[in-house]
Amino acid sequence: MVTLNDANAVPTLYSDHQNSVELIGDIQNHISQDSRLRGMNGRSYYRWILALVREGRVNMMYTRGHSAELTIPAQPNREADHYASGSQKFPHLVPLAPIPTFTMDTYTLFTKADGWIETNIRTFVNFFLAKEAASGLARIHDNLPPPEYPYTRALSVHSAVIQLYARSDQLPTAETLESRSRLESCLCRWVCNAVESMHHIFVGCAQFDEWRQDAGAEVSLRTERKLEEADMREKDRQPILNAAKSLFIDDPAVWPLKISQYYLGQTPSIQNFITYRMLPDTIKRRKLASHLSSD
Ligand SMILES: [Zn+2]
Structure with missing residues (x-):
């Protein structure tokens, strides 16, 4: 005044x-x-x-x-x-x-929405960096919503619970238990000389190799059948089949972050493999993509 x-x-x-x-x-x-x-x-x-x-x-x-x-x-x-x-x-x-x-x-930061930013610049910049990183991560995996059935009706609803625990980093792996002082060592309690992380159990652990191989073979078989039904040319099928085969292994060519994340409910982006040239009908293309990723 x-x-x-x-x-x-x-x-x-x-x-x-x-x-x-x-x-x-x-x-x-x-x-x-x-x-x-x-x-x-x-x-x-x-x-x-x-x-x-x-x-x-x-x-x-x-x-x-x-x-x-x-x-x-x-x-x-x-x-x-x-x-x-x-x-x-x-x-x-x-x-x-x-x-x-x-x-x-x-030098003072400015955005149209917020005007001049004079203080807490670190928080401000962090916010935008985190937002950018998050939107990047959301795009790299397949973005079709998963089918509801296995989550709401099927006996495999158990897998939805596992996924919830996995996504909230609450699975009792040796790595998590050791960090909470509930276990002496973070090494694998099965057969390996490796840290028992979530990724190790689901992707790396030799104890479950056979399970992963069986599941991988089944997904490949189902994918192959679907591609046949969709009348896709032999040559175009290969990359999709490769993605299906690599679902449970760290295949840098298929997984955007170079590591498999199927246990978090992620799948490689199948849409990239089904191009307009292969299936010009948009609805058929989308249907096949969601059909495939639902496996
Ligand atoms: Zn192991």
Whole structure:
């Protein structure tokens, strides 16, 4: 709040925020204290006020907030509080203050949605990096929704529970148990000299090799039959069959992250293998893709 009595007087800026008033006073009295402002919220406003104070164009004074006094500083301060707390309700009554871009850091982040970002830059950047990484990860695997049946009706609903535990990293593998001090060692409790992680149990562990081979053969067989039904040319079938064969193994050519993640409910993106040229009918193409990935 600024008050001015006559044309030549230096205006006074009143604030009920004691820390701000003290800060401006401190910095004024000690040369080169600007470093204090570097990490502060709203530092461009502080720098602006500070510049005005240094040039003798404004005085900054403290006035007690939320007081019922009738003094000149107290009354407009009450008014300012009122508009500040209700600015959402009557935005048209609140005068716009210019954004002091001229006292911001030399490089300041800006987005259309958020405006200028002066503080918590690390959190801000982290948010966008995480968002970008997440959307990248969502795209790389097959994005067709899995069929509902095995999750809701079939006896294999058990596999849905396993998947839930796997996705929340709650399966009692030796690696998890050791990290929670429930087990002495994180090494495989079956036959291998390897860390018993989720990926090890589902993809690497020799104990379950036979299971994986059997399951892989079954998926391959079913895929082959479906491709035959769809009348796909021999040459075009191969990459899809390879993907089916590699479902349970780390095949860098098939899995986008180079490791199999079938146990998290992911499948390689089959749609990439079924092109317009192979099946020009869009509906048939989509049907085949979802038919295949549902296995
Ligand atoms: Zn093992």
